[in-house]
Amino acid sequence: MLVLPAMGVAARHYQRFAEAARTRGFSVLTLDYRGQGESPLTISRGVRFGYTDLAAGEITEAITWVREQGSGPLLLVGHSLGGQLVTALESISPGTFDGLVLVAAGTPHWRAFTGRARLAPLLLPTAFVGMAAAQGCFDGRRFGFGRQSAQLIGEWARMARTGSWSPDPIELPHREFPLIALSFRGDRLAPASAVDALVARFPSATTTRTHLDEPAGHAGWLKQPDSAIEALSAWAAEAFTPERKR
Template sequence: MSDIQTPQTIKKPLDLLTLDNVGIRAYHYQPNSESSEDPTGIIVIGSATGVPQGFYKRFAEAAVSQGFEVITLDYRGIGESAPATLKGYHMDYLDWARQDLAAGIEYAQTERRTRQLSCRLIMVGHSYGGHALGLLPNIEHIDGAYIFGAGAGWHGWMPALERFKVRLLWNVIAPIVVKLNGYLAWNSFGMGENLPLNVYRQWKHWCKFPHYFFDDPKMQHMHEVFARYDKPLVAVNAIDDKWAQPASRDAFFKGYKNAQITNIDLQPSDCGLQKVDHMGYFKRDATAIWDEVFAWAKTLR
């Protein structure tokens, strides 16, 4: 596949291979110019659950206009990394981070090394991406992380109506849909890509706990795993984000006990928006939010 170009941006397709030999489709956004200057930074995007990488295209193009290069990718089972059918498809939810996102980070690190770049490697995460950061086996390559809409997933942190809807989804609707299809037909709810069976099972299980998998007796090693990250970390949660309220973020981000954390409770009106909710951080009209990311990333040393 050839590079896809716009007047400002080259979108280069990548076929990444994970350490467990799974092919992942990714894209490398670069400026459409012959400039010899180093990029301001390389950003790797950790997507939300069930959200294909194309959703982050506008953010990536805006970042390129600010001097950054950007890597996006589809996790296994999602988007351009999906098999012909999810029925009978087996995977571990955590491998989206430990294998797939890790491959994207390794690609970015290789770019820095082979091109002898002095720029920073920054992770921008959305929802699951805030979990993925702490799971990365090559977390030492990350110089800073900016996370949107990540939380513990427990229904108790949600507003009352959303709490009811989520419990209905997990306990009544989703089990029926999964039994009929062999996977979670998430797309039928208008909530993103269809999800592999184990993603559904593991996600549902950990959402039973107020602190997500940190409360799972079988996952106590996660405290040590997440404690590895000791770099700058900005965690932004809109006050109208029903799936990841600031309290939900605080419950989960206790796991990043050694990070240099800045928590931001975002008022939609502060960035000229009527609402943000869980997906608005990366929609077309969120440029004021993105400008904060770029300004912060330029301060990293």
């Protein structure tokens, strides 16, 4: 499993999840995006990158490294932004992974939210774009989003407005692969409806959809990973049996 973190969340925060997954027989690699965690890059005014850069850069490099280590199916585990980045990866380099795990990962598109919750994806990303324009980059540490490239924040805001991070039409291949999507009670950043909307970007995937009451929130599963691991293990055992592979 290759873990793709949420925006501003360092790889070290996925350690409990990785350790729990290893007890179930998975090999796990966690990844820091540029400018996050142990990355030596300091994000400043002159640093620009977006969805495609992350997908074609460190994510593709990590996938190549994992493939070189041995055989077996490769699962991408996308949390929040990490799940969104898979759409960029699949659009530029389809077929690089064998299965997809979306954990608290939804589209930020405002139409995927309901009621008053629609206000947040309409207003906050626009405000963040303004902050990034003034600063030359986005210092979102007080919001839990870390320091980010102004370009990345702009593309995230575009996705919140239009449903796509790219101004050009993006077509994902109709590729068959196993997918499990987990949503959690009380997750305001990735409610069940937003998770469903991201899953819909992969119409040919064989999808297992699971909603968990505990742990609640967007990041509670990082500290209490057992329920997520249990659902993931049961899904993987079924999706990657020798019979299913044939």
